[in-house]
Amino acid sequence: MTFPDLTRRAALLLGGLAVLLGTAFEVHARTNIVNVSYDPTREFYREYNAAFAAHWKKETGETVTFEQSHGGSGKQARAVIDGLQADVLTLALAGDIDEVAHSGLLPKDWQTRLPDNSSPYTSTIVLLVRKGNPKAIKDWSDLAKPGIQVITPNPKTSGGARWNYLAAYAYALENNGNDDAKAREFVGQIYKNVPVLDTGARGSTTTFVQRGIGDVFISWENEAFLAQKEFPGQFEIVVPSISILAEPPVTVVDKNADRKGTRKVAEAYLDYLYSPEGQRLAAKHYYRPRHPEHAAKEDAERFVNVKLFTIDDTFGGWVKAQPEHFGDGGVFDQIYAPGR
């Protein structure tokens, strides 16, 4: 038997095996949805996936299973661009999904496909202080005072923390007659008060909660509630006079879903987020539901009414805000330029 002969036989054998395996899988096919999400949605989607699977089984009789991936929002977007087979994306900011759209996996106008900017639940940015609020922090202006230590992640490495930065910026614009230079100076003052610039929100939480560093922690509202639940009696939430409407958006990744034939389920999966059950679960996991009437009473009561700016009205959307503030040499980099 010659060498090429051997390889041809091996190839035939392998091919046959592949066909056999393929048919075997076909018989037991069930839809598997890969949801690529960011860090703090872990508990929410665990419960929501179970709820949707039950709902889908009842509606169609089909079984749907889930694979969840959690990580920093930007890192997750890069993973999908680099080939992670996500059916749906549920990230912290539209800017990251825009980047995925750039790579051609989904259309550029993805955010108009679902109601409410494709964000079925929202949150906002609040201030977490130590018990009794010893430094008497009431609003953003207190964070810029000398001697106050502020904990927040680096907005360059943490997508979620970009909302923190923008909330402070929106406050400064509002209180300085929309004077951009003054707003920059104000936000610069706050970041000069940051002694530890962690790379992600979970790292910052550790620094503030476990290491005891800092007087105030700028946090997403849902994560502040989580920290309070985890460490009862140690922290208080201070809701500032103005904050920003943080919209974590969701979308189907068209190319992946079409290739895998999961589009129908993936779309239903996201639609169900807007249903009474989806809204109730979001509120339970400390996200502000778009339809508060569906939230349980004790969940709905948690959310304090606060004046909220949107990224679109105040900053011209992520398409503009991202390069202007967080791009290379952008406003955030200028804060740290030497001699300032």
Added chain:
Amino acid sequence: MSTSSLSSFLPRPAPSVLPGWGLTMGLTLTWLSLIILIPLAGVFIKSAGLGWDAFWTLATDPRTVAALKLSFGTALIAAGVNVVFGFLAAWVLVRYDFPGKRLFDAAIDLPFALPTAVAGLAFTALYAPNGWLGSWLVPLGLKVAYTPLGIVVALIFIGLPFVVRSVQPVLADFDKELEEASATLGATRLQTVAKIILPAILPSLLTGFALAFARGVGEYGSIIFIAGNIPYVSEIAPLLIVIRLEEFNYAGATAIAAIMLVISFALLLLINVLQAWNHRRTGISG
């Protein structure tokens, strides 16, 4: 050595009398290409997408320079400290017998096995102002966590086994009779150490230093927890790479990586040249 390896690249057949030269060399080259050369070439090709002007602007940007200085500076200091204390540890392990020696010996390798993020978290917990050590040191004005000093501490931990494991076998093989001869010829203990022992283990110390240093330059996992990551103060070069990636700026990220590679390569080459010079001078090879 240099002449024989050079001539092997000439079109003559393999000069070695040992069989298998062609096969082993071919496999080695293929393997090295797959594992090291091709990924590294990728770094330079990606960063070439930046264009020379943009590359130069990035390379001379004060923030990049500050981060590079910090990364290479802390790695050098940590490797230097490790040479002293790694030598001591190796000495104790080779020369003395004591209860628990095997345990001690095994513990040296722990930094190899421990995920570096765990090490970083542990050190931060220790040295934070509310930590075991930090609560004593910070009132004395010695801040370790969230300063460049914290980076050095983490890198000392990461690099220690490289020095110990490089020096240990050489020290174990070292002929005691040389020391005895030195003593009978009237040398003091210090003279014996300085003139007989140190020259013999210098090559292995240099090797350990180079390994610890190279490992420290690229370290990311442990440092981001303990450094504080403040630009111009405690922001390491690998973090700048991650920041560029978050901007979806692959070319910028690989450009910093390329700069680090070039500097590392130059420094490692320098260490190799030192080794060769030492070898020629003393006839002791590493």
